[in-house]
Amino acid sequence: MDMxxxxxxxxxxxxxxxxxxxxxxxxxxxxxxxxxQADGDNRYAIGMALKIGPVAAKFNGKILLSDINPPSSYKLGFDGQGGVAGFGKGSAQVTLAPNDEGCELGYTVNAQVGGKIAQLGQRLIDGAAKNLAEDFFKRFDEEMQRQHPENYAAKVVMGDSEAEAETSAQNSGVPVWVWVAGGIVLAAAAWWLR
Incomplete structure (x- = not known):
């Protein structure tokens, strides 16, 4: 599976x-x-419960970080065992690139599964993997909002005022540029009539 x-x-x-x-x-x-839990230099032990379709299992595994280039990127190798449910192993390349809005997190994952999980079919496994990734990023974004509310407050204020202006204009059925042009014409007329 690649993602x-x-x-x-x-x-x-x-x-x-x-x-x-x-x-x-x-x-x-x-x-x-x-x-x-840290389990040595750049090594972690991980435990998690996972359900894919009818197969549910508790997985225990190891994560090893390599090719570490702080604060830009690292490679993550993982190996997890879920008993009779099967196993999962693979690697992920994670990158962080700064930009005007904060930073962009990019990832490429290559994974293999075996056991009962592998018998479920590639579409079901791919769908579950994408859902897990989306759930992780949603939770990570919420955690960043909790830890750094000042970063998100500025984004929300700017985003909300733009969204309100756009929504207001859409609800009136009149494009925003018409309101702006109309305001300029009214201001010019008021100045001229003085």
Missing amino acids: QGNRQLAVTQQQAWDALNDPEVLKRCIPGCDKV
Whole structure:
């Protein structure tokens, strides 16, 4: 299974990097996770409950970070065992690129599954993996909002005022540029009549 994507975050590259390397943050953000513990240099032990279709299992695994380039990127290798449910192993390349809105988190995942999980079919597995990734990013974004509300407050204020203006114009059925042009014409007429 291969999966890739990216996500815009309102936090700085360093703030995102620190969070992605914090076991407690990861524990809160990974769906079904109940354990992320340091287990040596750039090694972590992880425990999580996972349900894909009719197969549910508790997975225990290891994560190893390599090719670490702070605060820009790292490679993550993982290997998890779920008993009779099967196993999952693979790697992910994670990148953080700063931009005007904060930073963009990009990822590319290559994974293999075996056991009962592999018998479920590729479409079901791919769908579950995408849902897990979306759930992780939603939780991670919420965690960043909790930890760095000042970054998100500015984004919301700017976004809400633009959205309100657009919604107001759409509800009236008159394009925004007409309101702006009309305002300019009225101001010019008032000045001329003086």
